[in-house]
Amino acid sequence: MSRLIANAASALAPTCDYTTGCITCGDVAIPLTVLRLDEGRGLALCADDDGSSETVEIDLVAPVAPGDRLLVHAGTAIARLNEEAPV
Amino acid sequence: MKYVDEFRDPALGEVLAGEILGLVEPGRHYKFMEVCGGHTHSIYKYGIDDLLPTNVELVHGPGCPVCVIPMGRVDDGISLAHQPDVIFTCFGDMLRVPGSNGTLLDAKAEGADIRMVYSPLDALRIAKANPERPVIFFAIGFETTAPSTALTLKRAKAEGVSNFFCMCNHVTIVPPLRALLDSPDLRLDGFIGPGHVSTVVGVRPFEFIPAEYGKPISVAGFEPLDVLHAIHMILTQIKEGRCEVENQYARVVPYDGNPRALQVMSEVFELRPHFEWRGMGFISQSGLKLSEAYADMDAEIQYGVPGIRVADPKACQCGEVLKGVIKPWECKVFGSGCTPERPIGTCMVSSEGACAAYYNYGRFAREREVV
Numbered sequence: 001m002s003r004l005i006a007n008a009a010s011a012l013a014p015t016c017d018y019t020t021g022c023i024t025c026g027d028v029a030i031p032l033t034v035l036r037l038d039e040g041r042g043l044a045l046c047a048d049d050d051g052s053s054e055t056v057e058i059d060l061v062a063p064v065a066p067g068d069r070l071l072v073h074a075g076t077a078i079a080r081l082n083e084e085a086p087v
Numbered sequence: 088m089k090y091v092d093e094f095r096d097p098a099l100g101e102v103l104a105g106e107i108l109g110l111v112e113p114g115r116h117y118k119f120m121e122v123c124g125g126h127t128h129s130i131y132k133y134g135i136d137d138l139l140p141t142n143v144e145l146v147h148g149p150g151c152p153v154c155v156i157p158m159g160r161v162d163d164g165i166s167l168a169h170q171p172d173v174i175f176t177c178f179g180d181m182l183r184v185p186g187s188n189g190t191l192l193d194a195k196a197e198g199a200d201i202r203m204v205y206s207p208l209d210a211l212r213i214a215k216a217n218p219e220r221p222v223i224f225f226a227i228g229f230e231t232t233a234p235s236t237a238l239t240l241k242r243a244k245a246e247g248v249s250n251f252f253c254m255c256n257h258v259t260i261v262p263p264l265r266a267l268l269d270s271p272d273l274r275l276d277g278f279i280g281p282g283h284v285s286t287v288v289g290v291r292p293f294e295f296i297p298a299e300y301g302k303p304i305s306v307a308g309f310e311p312l313d314v315l316h317a318i319h320m321i322l323t324q325i326k327e328g329r330c331e332v333e334n335q336y337a338r339v340v341p342y343d344g345n346p347r348a349l350q351v352m353s354e355v356f357e358l359r360p361h362f363e364w365r366g367m368g369f370i371s372q373s374g375l376k377l378s379e380a381y382a383d384m385d386a387e388i389q390y391g392v393p394g395i396r397v398a399d400p401k402a403c404q405c406g407e408v409l410k411g412v413i414k415p416w417e418c419k420v421f422g423s424g425c426t427p428e429r430p431i432g433t434c435m436v437s438s439e440g441a442c443a444a445y446y447n448y449g450r451f452a453r454e455r456e457v458v
Contacts, residue, residue: 074205
């Protein structure tokens, strides 16, 4: 019975979308734009291109400014998307 | 979208595919491993393998952190989740990974307070909102994710959050690659290197692959043209008789990685003498645990875990799939006993897993071939 409930919960749970992969578990990161900073706490509010926002840890790429593009994995910015970098 | 559209341009893709065709020697078979699960997904999602000559074969590597978690560690996590008052937090993919007696989702159905989070920071937020209850974060991931856990543990310490704990299952990428290269049953001609792991560790740690094993490697991004370009780079090296580390993803990956991330990781973690990988057995110095300075936040020390080693299910061939020895569809239970809805092996659980990727995209191509 518990397994039945678990399977039902699995169907309802917000699991990863197979078409985009899992942003938290794998080697996947998403580009976000910095909206505003909480410098005292080392956090930034960032938005994706669809407009949904999340709080992001910016310690690894500091200093950042609003408008900067960051590559974010599991709530942490791991790299900057540098306009001048070789493409 | 900047940095995305340019790397999905079909016309450029055709040009690259044409050049790749010109680089391969007819009659020679090329076998390249994409180390990372993210690449596996790009390959199937965009049908990259359909653009390659038939004598270029891609095999999937061990780069999905969920897929390499052994059953015993899942059991340890479930035992922590059942401790009184504990709130157990983990990433979504982890919830459906089978242990020897059910999944974390089963444990949740039995009454354990298990919550899915998108980041370690979410777990810390839960700890701050529930100061009277211990909150354990089940940390998994390669060097891409480990800095995120490290920063959150540092933050918890700095903010004096005393009810936040971590069960650390972080792994490192180089030891399993070395184990693969030492494996006698695997013949590879080159590697597509992991893109985002390399933003943290840099390109330098992969220098041993050409230097000691004579295999070319190109660290690659995740868009379809990134992957095609990396294959083009590896084939060019082979054609020109070169063997080195190249960085296809230089727009994001610095040669030396992110020094701040490496520093934070070395403060918070230390290497375990050995760590068990599903299907690959124990690999020395391949896993991370919390350092002495963070021992008070180590759930394994504070609560104790059974730590019992559980053999992989007999029918499951995740080990061979992870090593690239067999293709997902060659597994005895692929698509019959083992599906994303009811997985037996972890490669089918995680969306990064080779079997899940193949089940969702690649099997259609296979069906076409068979017909």
